[in-house]
Amino acid sequence: MTFTGVGIGRGMAMxxxxxxxxxxxxxxxxxxALSVDAEKERAAVALAATAAGIRARGERAGGSAKDVLxxxxxxxxxxxxxxxxxxxxxxxxxxxxxxxxxxxxxxDLLVSMGGYxxxxxxxxxxxxxxxxxxxxxxxxxGVPDPDHQFVLVARDLAPADTALLxxxxxxxxxxxxxxxxxxxxxxxxxxxxxxxxxVAGALDIPNGTTVIVDASTGAVxxxxxxxxxxxxxxxxxxxxSLAKAPAGPGRLADDTAIPLxxxxxxxxxxxEAVELGAEGVGLxxxxxxxxxxxxxxxxAEQQSQYSALFAAFPGKKVxxxxxxxxxxxxxxxxxxxxxxxxxxxxxxxRALRANEQILRDQLTAIRNAxxxxxxxxWVMAPMVSTLEETRYFTSIxxxxxxxxxxxxxxxxxxxxxxxxxxxxxxxxxIGTNDLTQYTLAADRLLGSVASFQDPWHPAVLRLVGEVxxxxxxxxxxxxxxxxxxxxxxxxxxxxxxxATSLSMSPxxxxxxxxxxxxxxxxxAQHFAELALKANSAMEARAAVSASASS
Amino acid sequence: MAERTVTIASxxxxxxxxxxxxxxxxxxxxxxxQLTKGEKTVNAASILGVISLxxxxxxxxxxxxxxxxENAVLDELAALLSTDHDAA
Numbered sequence: 001m002t003f004t005g006v007g008i009g010r011g012m013a014m015x016x017x018x019x020x021x022x023x024x025x026x027x028x029x030x031x032x033a034l035s036v037d038a039e040k041e042r043a044a045v046a047l048a049a050t051a052a053g054i055r056a057r058g059e060r061a062g063g064s065a066k067d068v069l070x071x072x073x074x075x076x077x078x079x080x081x082x083x084x085x086x087x088x089x090x091x092x093x094x095x096x097x098x099x100x101x102x103x104x105x106x107x108d109l110l111v112s113m114g115g116y117x118x119x120x121x122x123x124x125x126x127x128x129x130x131x132x133x134x135x136x137x138x139x140x141x142g143v144p145d146p147d148h149q150f151v152l153v154a155r156d157l158a159p160a161d162t163a164l165l166x167x168x169x170x171x172x173x174x175x176x177x178x179x180x181x182x183x184x185x186x187x188x189x190x191x192x193x194x195x196x197x198x199v200a201g202a203l204d205i206p207n208g209t210t211v212i213v214d215a216s217t218g219a220v221x222x223x224x225x226x227x228x229x230x231x232x233x234x235x236x237x238x239x240x241s242l243a244k245a246p247a248g249p250g251r252l253a254d255d256t257a258i259p260l261x262x263x264x265x266x267x268x269x270x271x272e273a274v275e276l277g278a279e280g281v282g283l284x285x286x287x288x289x290x291x292x293x294x295x296x297x298x299x300a301e302q303q304s305q306y307s308a309l310f311a312a313f314p315g316k317k318v319x320x321x322x323x324x325x326x327x328x329x330x331x332x333x334x335x336x337x338x339x340x341x342x343x344x345x346x347x348x349x350r351a352l353r354a355n356e357q358i359l360r361d362q363l364t365a366i367r368n369a370x371x372x373x374x375x376x377x378w379v380m381a382p383m384v385s386t387l388e389e390t391r392y393f394t395s396i397x398x399x400x401x402x403x404x405x406x407x408x409x410x411x412x413x414x415x416x417x418x419x420x421x422x423x424x425x426x427x428x429x430i431g432t433n434d435l436t437q438y439t440l441a442a443d444r445l446l447g448s449v450a451s452f453q454d455p456w457h458p459a460v461l462r463l464v465g466e467v468x469x470x471x472x473x474x475x476x477x478x479x480x481x482x483x484x485x486x487x488x489x490x491x492x493x494x495x496x497x498x499a500t501s502l503s504m505s506p507x508x509x510x511x512x513x514x515x516x517x518x519x520x521x522x523x524a525q526h527f528a529e530l531a532l533k534a535n536s537a538m539e540a541r542a543a544v545s546a547s548a549s550s
Numbered sequence: 551m552a553e554r555t556v557t558i559a560s561x562x563x564x565x566x567x568x569x570x571x572x573x574x575x576x577x578x579x580x581x582x583x584q585l586t587k588g589e590k591t592v593n594a595a596s597i598l599g600v601i602s603l604x605x606x607x608x609x610x611x612x613x614x615x616x617x618x619x620e621n622a623v624l625d626e627l628a629a630l631l632s633t634d635h636d637a638a
Contacts (some may be wrong), residue, residue, distance in 0.1 A: 080599035
């Protein structure tokens with residue numbers, strides 16, 4: 001039997017299915033049939049057992065996962081929590097209900113504190129579910145962690161699930177819900193995990209069944225015969241040896257150079273990016289320097305971090321994006337006023353402009369770090385929506401002494417006026433995730449409108465084409481730094497629309513590099529025409545896929 | 551019982567990492583340690599309790615220890631609170 005969905009990337013995997021257990025229902029608030037002391041004993045045993053279990057998982061996982069899990073174990077052992085549970089048990093509640101309520105009350109407290117502590121709320125939820133599962137003698141919900149490799153099947157994965165996912169064990173991912181831009185798909189591209197999303201019927205595949213997951217066709221073959229298994233094994237081996245082949249620069253079949261760059265969120269990922277053949281950095285996100293702090297880091301603090309990154313790319317291009325924060329990623333010193341529509345609020349360059357010293361300090365730190373290194377440093381402003389904002393940013397950047405200043409194109413207004421914006425800006429970099437969100441007016445974090453969040457949509461591609469045309473006319477580079485660049489076939493379309501470089505998660509570089517080599521610039525332009533003529537994202541994808549495989 | 555008032559040195563208050571460093575040290579002390587801010591007192595070995603006090607930079611808190619070596623324990627924990635863990 002074969003199911004189909006949308007494949008992410010080009011990989012293939014074969015393994016046994018493990019379904020992600022569904023979340024537990026809220027324990028009922030019915031009086032306990034046991035004595036208060038008996039319930040106290042049950043609660044104490046379950047909390048201790050859960051803490052021990054979490055700690056053991058942490059030991060196995062190691063690395064940063066170990067710290068996260070260690071912190072969770074402390075939560076299960078917390079004396080204040082345990083007192084709170086006991087107080088609730090005195091009123092005759094069951095251990096399940098008391099544990100649930102105690103964790104929920106701390107969760108609400110953390111959420112009300114906001115910022116970093118608010119983000120820990122999901123950890124408390126996870127621990128709470130685990131303790132309740134322990135009490136009920138059922139399997140713990142959330143990401144399974146067996147001692148063998150498996151193909152994970154889930155409705156969809158939440159960020160909290162993926163943070164705990166042991167990627168060494170996951171051969172592939174199948175989801176029943178979620179589209180090509182769901183969180184699962186983004187994770188799969190980032191980590192280069194074989195994935196097929198939106199597979200109706202996937203939740204009915206029994207645990208332990210062997211499946212072949214083929215992302216290039218979107219097919220999930222359940223219980224394949226010997227012949228199919230053999231062929232899959234060969235295909236998987238071939239791909240593995242291909243990935244080990246030395247990585248050259250990004251080129252089309254006609255030798256047109258399309259530099260392939262890395263998206264990085266800290267200087268830590270630099271070595272891996274270089275190893276995977278990144279020709280530079282197309283998007284360096286600087287938010288990590290500012291999160292979890294009550295005030296902006298000093299120029300010197302920032303400078304050492306930028307310098308560490310630049311040092312990893314001697315003589316190569318590194319594009320640094322100025323701090324991109326808003327009410328959806330609040331920073332107390334920048335903008336913590338609640339907003340009804342954070343995506344449309346005081347964010348990106350708008351927030352920096354309201355706090356110009358933070359922008360000036362950041363640009364100064366970048367320039368100082370540039371002086372210590374040989375990397376070719378470019379800076380760009382996030383969420384630029386007008387020509388006037390472009391001039392504001394580039395003038396400050398040049399005043400500080402930075403040579404190359406550009407803008408991110410994420411808002412339709414700036415894509416439509418790219419022919420004017422690029423007169424002033426030295427380059428444009430298209431953030432396809434936000435451009436899609438703003439073009440289709442669909443919140444990219446809202447599951448109910450996730451189907452709109454598809455960069456293959458011809459409206460989005462037409463805007464990309466506007467920027468591409470403006471760049472070509474003015475001789476200015478146009479990069480892509482959204483998730484779209486990590487989709488191999490879409491990457492070719494973007495080149496056809498005028499993109500001159502592509503930046504993506506380092507794990508996606510190999511597939512995109514291989515795909516680019518298959519087509520000439522004329523073919524890429526032909527694909528772009530086909531996609532622009534389509535009436536929907538689905539039609540665009542289908543039209544280009546059909547032409548590519550003919 | 552020994553008590554001491556300490557001013558919080560960490561630039562960002564007793565959140566996240568500094569709170570975790572402090573509560574683990576309090577848990578290792580082997581004797582009951584209480585932390586008080588204003589009217590509210592919590593078990594100093596409880597990260598959830600300590601975080602729930604919402605302690606900020608320059609807040610005054612009271613540490614109280616009961617048991618053997620109470621002054622040595624006070625010295626150690628007070629030193630942690632008067633160190634700026636965010637300056638690292």
